[in-house]
Amino acid sequence: LRCDLDIKSNSSSHHTELYGEERLIVRRGQPFNIILHLKTGSKEFTPDLIFLPFSVSPGPLPRKESDTKVSFGLRDSTVDTEWSASATNGPSGNTLTVSISSSPNAPIGIYSLTLDQEGQETSLGQFILLFNAWCPRDAVFMRSETKRQEYVLAQHGQIYRGTYKRIKGTPWNFGQFDQDILDICLKILDDNPKFVSDADKDCSARKNPIYVTRVLSAMINSNDDSGVLVGEWGEFSGGVHPGLWIGSGDILRQWAKSGPVCYGQCWVFAAVACTVSRAFGIPCRVVTNFGSAHDTNANLKIEKFYDEDGESLSNSDSIWNFHVWVDSWMTRPDLEPEFDGWQASDPTPQEKSEGVFCCGPAPLRAIKQGELTKKYDAPFIFAEVNADVVDMVRLSNGKFVTFGGSTKSVGRFISTKAVGSDKRHDITHQYKYPEGSKEEREVYEKAQHHNKLQQQGEEPGLHLKIKLAENMIVGSDFEVYAVLTNNYIEAKTCTFLFFAKAVGYNGKQGDSCGYASDKVEVPPGEERRLSLRLEYDRYGSAITSDRLIQLAAITIDKETIDYHKAEKTIVLDEPDMEIKLVGEATVNQSVTAEMSLLNPLPELLQDCSFTIEGVGLTDGKPVTAETEDVGPKQEAKASVKFTPTRVGSSVLLVNFDSDKLKNIKSFINVAVKE
Secondary structure, three states: OEEEOOHHHHHHHOOOHHHOOOOEEEEOOOEEEEEEEOOOOOOOOOHHHOOOOEEEEEOOOOOHHHOOOEEEOEOOOOOOOOOEEEEEEOOOOOEEEEEEEOOOOOOOEEEEEEEEEOOEEEEEEEEEEEOOOOOOOOOOOOOOHHHHHHHHHOOEEEEEEEEOOEEEEEEEEOOOOOOOHHHHHHHHHHHOHHHHHOHHHHHHHOOOHHHHHHHHHHHOEOOOOOOOEEEOOOOOOOOOOHHHOOEHHHHHHHHHHHOOEEEEOHHHHHHHHHHHHHHHOOOEEEEEEEEEEEOOOOOOEEEEEEOOOOOEOOOOOEEEEEEEEEEEEEOOOOOOHHHOEEEEEOOOOOOEEOOEEOOOOEEHHHHHHOOOOOOOOHHHHHHHHHOEEEEEEEOOOOOEEEEEEEOOOOOEEEEEEOOOOOOEEEOHHHHOOOOOOHHHHHHHHHHHOOOOOOOOOOOOOEEEEEEOOOOOEOOOOEEEEEEEEEOOOOOEEEEEEEEEEEEOOOOOEEEEEEEEEEEEEEOOOOEEEEEEEEOHHHHOOOOOOOOEEEEEEEEEEOOOOEEEEEEEEEEOEOOOEEEEEEOOOEOOOOEEEEEEEEOOOOOOEOOOEEEEEOOOOOOOOOEEEEOOOEOOOOEEEEEEEEOOOOOEEEEEEEEEEOOOOOOEEEEEEEEEEO
16 A cells, blocks of 8 residues: 655664655665555465565666666565565554665665566655665674764864964864755766766666775866866865865755855865765765875975075975875775775875876775785875975086985874864874884885885984974964074084965965075084064965965085075964854754954954854854954954754854955854753
């Protein structure tokens, strides 16, 4: 007569309640129940006498050969290795409870469920099948319940940015359970070029989290397809500045409505990839690498070239102050068992892989061990965390002289959010051996395929370092110092240069923020300082919303061809934002959030606004309140009302934006009561 998909009960046992109760969403390899209501007068059902064949099919062209159509009948009990079903009579005799177990290797997606009644197919409804981190036979199985809660079910997190000296967590709403998000994530798979060229093959391959993760690393960027985000590191007109996003939901909805969204940078690409992965049931974490190398010629070295005056020469290799990607948890049946576990993939478009802008998944163990033949893109990710830096001067005769470098400046403080808290968890040890250790150098040798590299010890000579001021809040003037120490046994005379330039988080240099020079004589065993005053009047218009300034000090002795260089990137501190709720947050009742922020700049802020967003707090959409212009050292204030729709703990994210001060984010935890 009809079929009840028993959505509420199934959702509870399959950890899918947060998707809502509008439709059946289950995880593979685990039984779910449906209730068949029989027509009045039907004979009592006897399971061992009736075959009762069911069929399930994902995709537009169901075929048994590709596992996109499966038929199965009733048996005494379900099994956990393949599609199967069993049945029991209801107490009234007019219902039949059917337990259906999906294969732990079934493709994810939207399924149609049908029943063959004497040659006539009857539709019982549709359901969505996801990966299952709770199922031991699933490729994404994760043993720890606390980790499953964090890496599959957590809807908000922290993304780390800045420099390795000043690491700052930025809150982010993943919102994978928000309304329409799962449908949009499935649309991403359906829009990928592999589905367009061969839908049946693509749908069948969706059983494999390796395949799905690689497709996502290509589809989150829009370089080769109509993917989600357009990357931009310079001019942001005609779109949203990457620093203004505070959640994935708005981006995904805009993409579903009108195509590629402008604009994204690495942390935005990674955050959206994390949302989609968690929505599909793949355990996923966002990872930040400080001092991240972009090795364009695959020689595992970052070569920096300078002329005799210390000016940088153009080069395609670069070191980003930080770079963000994702790790996803899965087995690797295509490799040896030791490579199961976390796999790095990077949706930011940097280099092509197999002709497409995508990267990974590559096993973290392969990266740590220097096993660069293991799929996918292990050499590029290895270089991001392990490349050596070489500084070279081009002399007037055209020859190059190496004058510096580092084996330790790339791949520092690799960070992700800790399980169950907002603290930073350092996972550098999962990617590499300790810097300078015997194992780390041996791995680098193996990756390089050349003779063993000798560690560079500190030798007698000139030593150069940069020292910073204590408080460097944006808007203030402050001094930085380059310190030159002479460890030779004789005095040294050289030209001393000190540069300050604005820089993007991807290492792209901008305009000058200051310059100082001097000719100094340094007696043996002594030091000389060169100070550089950084004034807001000069750096304010040069810096990006990342608020990064790169300092470079260089000493030049042209007579002995002795060059030395020190670099440091500083992050200007942002002003503190105060957030408080007026009264308690109660479900389905309006509550007001009050925000304030002191303008640290010595000039007027215009186009000021506060934007709030929170899972279960703002109906899945950001809410913006514009404020009046704010004078120097004056306070920007705003109040925003919102109505929580879910009981429990959530996070309210707040972003402040203006014409001259952008990308200021904060959050508060909100406990919504009945």
